[in-house]
Amino acid sequence: MKIAKDTVVTLQFKVAEPTGKLIEASREPMVYLHGGYNNTLPKIEEALEGRESGDEITLNLQPEDAFGARDPALERTIPKSEFPPGVKVGGQLEGRTDGGEPHVFHVMKIKGDKVLLDGNHPLAGRALRFSLKVTGVREASAEELAHGHVHGEHGHHH
Ligand SMILES: [Zn+2]
CATH class of the missing domain: 2.40.10.330 (Thrombin, subunit H)
Structure with missing residues (x-):
């Protein structure tokens, strides 16, 4: 199944400096509701649109497309x-x-x-290289769509 609006995407990710020096790697997979729900960076959603499980992407982002300029x-x-x-x-x-x-x-x-x-985001003002690996794609439930976020494992519990 391909990533499209209203799918739930599971990812492993790494964030590095443009030189490749690692800043952060996911210990737990990240799970988010795809389709403009503000659950991840718009540029990441854009790059993942139409991809499927097993795909790997490297994305170089300028600060304004990542966590913004420092204030x-x-x-x-x-x-x-x-x-x-x-x-x-x-x-x-x-x-x-x-x-x-x-x-x-x-x-x-x-x-x-x-x-x-x-009070700036710790990664504000930095160009970043994201390495993403899609490990799962499924349809979102009606309840998840109504809430605008993912439920269940690695999602919201309430
Ligand atoms: Zn909810």
């Missing part, structure tokens, strides 16, 4: 005294954007009495 407004420095206890470098905390929207910030560095936070 300097999402870099913050706060005094350590405002920092919740128990949070460490590499951790996350919820803050607010300049517009007042809740937003997750990553703790980048603690320097003296200052804490550097970054």
Whole structure:
């Protein structure tokens, strides 16, 4: 069966730098509902359209087609005294954007009495090479289509 709108796709994936240096590899397969439900990057959906189980694709994406450009407004420095206890470098905390929207910030560095936070996606501003291997394609259920996401193994449980 070919990947088309309203199919459920199972993938193994690797994300690397354009040089091929590995950034992240899937331990668990990724499962998503195909067809513009915002479950994965539009460029990935585009590349997978019409493919089938067993197909392998390598995709080089510029930052704007992957996780977007870095937004300097999402870099913050706060005094350590405002920092919740128990949070460490590499951790996350919820803050607010300049517009007042809740937003997750990553703790980048603690320097003296200052804490550097970054609310950008960790892969923002980077060109990326995706290696995708399709390991399954099936039709989505009516319930999955109504919800806009996959249920069952590796999907949503609710
Ligand atoms: Zn659901």
